[in-house]
Amino acid sequence: MVILLCFTRVLDLGGELSWFGPPRACAFSHGERVELWTTDYVITHIKLCAAQNERYPYRVEGQGSSQIVASIEAGVRDGALRPGQALSPIRDLAAELGVSPSTVATAYRILRDRGLVTTRGRGGTSVSLGPPLPVRGPVQVPAGVRNLADGNPDPKLLPDLGSALARAGGRSRLYGGPPNLPALIDLARTQFEKDQVPAEAITIVGGAMEAFERVLGAHLLQGNRVAIEDPGHANLIDLARMLGLEIEPFTLDEQGPIVEDVERALRRGARAIAITPRAQNPTGVALSEERATEMARVVRRFPDVLVIEDDHATRVADAPARTLTGNQQLGQWAVVRSVSKTLGPDLRLAVVAGDQRTIDMIEGRRLLGTGWVSGVLQSVVADLWSDPHTDQLMATAESAYTERRHALIQALRNRGIAGQGASGLNVWVPVPEEHGPTRRLIDLGWAVSAGQRFRLNSPPALRITVTTLLPHEADSFADDLVLALRPDHRTRES
Numbered sequence: 239m240v241i242l243l244c245f246t247r248v249l250d251l252g253g254e255l256s257w258f259g260p261p262r263a264c265a266f267s268h269g270e271r272v273e274l275w276t277t278d279y280v281i282t283h284i285k286l287c288a289a290q291n292e293r294y295p296y297r298v299e300g301q302g303s304s305q306i307v308a309s310i311e312a313g314v315r316d317g318a319l320r321p322g323q324a325l326s327p328i329r330d331l332a333a334e335l336g337v338s339p340s341t342v343a344t345a346y347r348i349l350r351d352r353g354l355v356t357t358r359g360r361g362g363t364s365v366s367l368g369p370p371l372p373v374r375g376p377v378q379v380p381a382g383v384r385n386l387a388d389g390n391p392d393p394k395l396l397p398d399l400g401s402a403l404a405r406a407g408g409r410s411r412l413y414g415g416p417p418n419l420p421a422l423i424d425l426a427r428t429q430f431e432k433d434q435v436p437a438e439a440i441t442i443v444g445g446a447m448e449a450f451e452r453v454l455g456a457h458l459l460q461g462n463r464v465a466i467e468d469p470g471h472a473n474l475i476d477l478a479r480m481l482g483l484e485i486e487p488f489t490l491d492e493q494g495p496i497v498e499d500v501e502r503a504l505r506r507g508a509r510a511i512a513i514t515p516r517a518q519n520p521t522g523v524a525l526s527e528e529r530a531t532e533m534a535r536v537v538r539r540f541p542d543v544l545v546i547e548d549d550h551a552t553r554v555a556d557a558p559a560r561t562l563t564g565n566q567q568l569g570q571w572a573v574v575r576s577v578s579k580t581l582g583p584d585l586r587l588a589v590v591a592g593d594q595r596t597i598d599m600i601e602g603r604r605l606l607g608t609g610w611v612s613g614v615l616q617s618v619v620a621d622l623w624s625d626p627h628t629d630q631l632m633a634t635a636e637s638a639y640t641e642r643r644h645a646l647i648q649a650l651r652n653r654g655i656a657g658q659g660a661s662g663l664n665v666w667v668p669v670p671e672e673h674g675p676t677r678r679l680i681d682l683g684w685a686v687s688a689g690q691r692f693r694l695n696s697p698p699a700l701r702i703t704v705t706t707l708l709p710h711e712a713d714s715f716a717d718d719l720v721l722a723l724r725p726d727h728r729t730r731e732s
């Protein structure tokens with residue numbers, strides 16, 4: 239029970255009185271705990287709560303750390319607390335709830351360990367961008383609005399699955415069979431070797447994200463550092479945070495990672511580095527040959543560092559395959575190739591080449607999880623990879639994406655806007671501020687992704703997925719972007 243009293247009444251009450259600090263006391267009367275607050279304290283508290291409510295509209299509740307955890311978790315699950323949203327500072331929330339700061343700090347630590355919130359030093363604590371709960375996606379696309387935000391391939395440029403599925407049919411497999419389909423491993427090995435990736439050890443997992451989780455989990459512990467591109471793949475950033483890893487960001491220019499930045503990250507103790515050699519998400523940067531050589535020289539100097547290459551767009555990337563693994567003996571490494579962008583996210587699997595120990599650890603861990611990637615799925619991918627029509631379709635998709643990227647970059651350039659996208663599925667457009675233009679574009683009929691999800695320290699930008707933006711539509715999108723970039727532009731809602 240909480241009773242608000244004038245400070246002077248405290249003296250009248252007598253009985254057992256214990257002090258929390260000058261403005262608050264606690265008395266026990268008839269076996270009940272009575273909390274006594276001075277009027278000054280009450281007024282300050284009310285003002286604080288009012289200010290807090292404005293800044294942090296979600297009301298966190300609870301008197302113990304587990305209740306506070308549950309309350310924040312419920313807010314995230316129900317959408318009242320959005321990914322990226324700031325939480326009250328520890329002391330403020332403690333004062334608001336009438337609990338000690340260490341109770342709130344414990345709650346925040348539990349949430350951080352579970353990946354629900356992230357803490358950025360003086361930046362405070364906020365809901366993770368990808369909390370491990372089913373939340374609504376970061377971009378809500380209203381009906382009738384063109385979706386250039388989702389990073390999807392063009393469905394019209396994905397293979398028809400009918401005949402591959404029919405061919406993959408047949409007997410159901412049982413527990414205990416070989417986890418990897420030999421035909422798929424052979425096809426993957428041929429492709430890796432063609433691209434100078436040593437491919438003695440290869441395995442198959444349920445997509446690039448699963449590969450990253452397994453490989454990072456095999457080599458790194460909570461609190462270890464991982465060097466990640468900035469801007470970089472939003473899901474990888476979230477995954478690293480969820481695994482309790484500290485991120486050492488490194489930046490990129492048009493040739494690839496900036497070598498001095500990478501060196502700094504590795505010297506600061508990063509135990510792993512993840513790079514995207516082509517179709518970098520979100521910038522589209524493709525690693526040049528010269529930069530690949532410099533990068534290889536740097537990673538050679540840190541033989542204990544795990545090197546992960548995310549070659550996610552492979553044959554639709556519009557850039558040659560490059561690897562740091564080719565001409566040198568790296569200690570621990572993995573090259574991950576997902577089929578999501580080439581064959582479609584519903585066929586999501588990834589082939590992974592790596593050193594024998596890393597591949598063994600992935601396979602050992604997989605045995606305790608899903609065991610293997612569905613044999614039906616592996617057969618369909620093997621079938622599609624063996625079919626010359628798929629090669630043709632991927633070549634068509636690659637040139638369509640290239641044409642669409644170029645058309646958009648040119649349309650933007652004609653209007654004085656710089657867009658970046660040397661390869662891949664997206665164009666990255668630096669802007670002074672992301673959220674206003676993103677909102678105004680929605681009102682003009684286009685959904686794009688605010689760059690925040692992809693950025694660590696890098697400046698604001700918009701990510702535009704071009705896979706379905708036809709060249710003749712580029713001008714009309716660019717015109718609308720010009721409008722949306724004007725802070726004074728009034729849309730129907732504003």
Ligand SMILES: Cc1ncc(COP(=O)(O)O)c(C=O)c1O
Binds near residue numbers: 550
């Ligand atoms: C950089 C990057 N890597 C990998 C992937 C694909 O991951 P998955 O195989 O888990 O679908 C994506 C998909 O958006 C991506 O952008």
